[in-house]
Amino acid sequence: MSEVPSGAMRFNSDSQKLEYWDGAQWLEVSTFSPNLNGGARGLFGGGYLPPSYQNVIDYVTISTTGNAIDFGDLTFLVYESPAVASSTRGVWCGGETPGSNNTIAYVTISSTGNAIDFGDRTTTVRMQGACSNSTRGVIGGGFPETNIIDYITISATGNAVDFGDLTVARRFPSACASSTRGVLAGGYTPSPGSTNIIDYITISTTGNAADFGDLTGTRYRTGSGSNSTRGLFAGGYNPTANTIEYVTIATLGNAADFGDLTVGRLFSSGAASSTRCVFAGGSTPAYNNTIDYVTISTQGNAVDFGDSTTTRAGTGACSNAHGGL
Numbered sequence: 001m002s003e004v005p006s007g008a009m010r011f012n013s014d015s016q017k018l019e020y021w022d023g024a025q026w027l028e029v030s031t032f033s034p035n036l037n038g039g040a041r042g043l044f045g046g047g048y049l050p051p052s053y054q055n056v057i058d059y060v061t062i063s064t065t066g067n068a069i070d071f072g073d074l075t076f077l078v079y080e081s082p083a084v085a086s087s088t089r090g091v092w093c094g095g096e097t098p099g100s101n102n103t104i105a106y107v108t109i110s111s112t113g114n115a116i117d118f119g120d121r122t123t124t125v126r127m128q129g130a131c132s133n134s135t136r137g138v139i140g141g142g143f144p145e146t147n148i149i150d151y152i153t154i155s156a157t158g159n160a161v162d163f164g165d166l167t168v169a170r171r172f173p174s175a176c177a178s179s180t181r182g183v184l185a186g187g188y189t190p191s192p193g194s195t196n197i198i199d200y201i202t203i204s205t206t207g208n209a210a211d212f213g214d215l216t217g218t219r220y221r222t223g224s225g226s227n228s229t230r231g232l233f234a235g236g237y238n239p240t241a242n243t244i245e246y247v248t249i250a251t252l253g254n255a256a257d258f259g260d261l262t263v264g265r266l267f268s269s270g271a272a273s274s275t276r277c278v279f280a281g282g283s284t285p286a287y288n289n290t291i292d293y294v295t296i297s298t299q300g301n302a303v304d305f306g307d308s309t310t311t312r313a314g315t316g317a318c319s320n321a322h323g324g325l
Helices: none
Strands: 009-012 017-021 026-028 041-045 052-061 069-078 083-085 089-096 100-108 116-120 129-132 136-140 148-153 161-165 174-177 181-188 194-202 210-214 223-226 230-234 243-248 256-260 269-272 276-283 287-295 303-307 316-319
Touching (some): 041 276, 089 316, 136 174, 174 223, 181 230, 223 276, 223 316
Antiparallel strands (some): 009 017, 017 026, 148 161, 174 181, 223 230, 230 243, 243 256, 276 287
């Protein structure tokens, strides 16, 4: 019998479900299509505008264009708080405040209002990357440089639990996901510095990350987002870039060029639906309130979407319609 290539798809006639091979097992492809109350929303929380850390949450309706609208406030002032989401709940997991913070807080995405306490992270490191499916939120890396990955169950409240380790300890990885696989790309290591490493995990299990491939260049502080097929990584530093690149999440391999942001910047944040990815804020190094977007299934340059409610960089972004749902 020939070896099944990682990423191969099959239709299981017994379960009547589509499955894909992750290299070790057949996993079911989610076909759940949520009824989104209020549409596909992207939320952006926290951030930094010197000299102040922020707790503002604003949101956009991803299928439209226009300026962001105030949603409420986080429970803490925070910069670079990794955010995850299900179709109903958005969760921010620690960050820089201005030291380190392991606080987790959540909101109900279809409503507006202030965040509520969720629990605590396993560690107080900051500058992490995060992704999720409909059940779990997974947070990895951070500063001081670590390879720790932990996770939460989004529908519950409580403290995070250990998941496994990244292949390389680093800060500022950017992350996105399908319903089965999480991808963490780029980052910064003490030596040699900026990296092009891409790792992946199977979200429903626990265990260490495995090598996925490489970014087109060494970068960190990128914005990221995905639908169920493609993961996008935009902007970043080494030096400040406008590059957008993408991977096909179900396969393994190197990233490919997608197009360019409207403004080259680092510390932007991405939120996605099944069709669009929206990138908000950032630093050029001047701080800005720019929001732009791309159509994920095509390739090409970003288009202006509108403006954030405040000028800031390093928000934690999530949506109720991303590729992990």
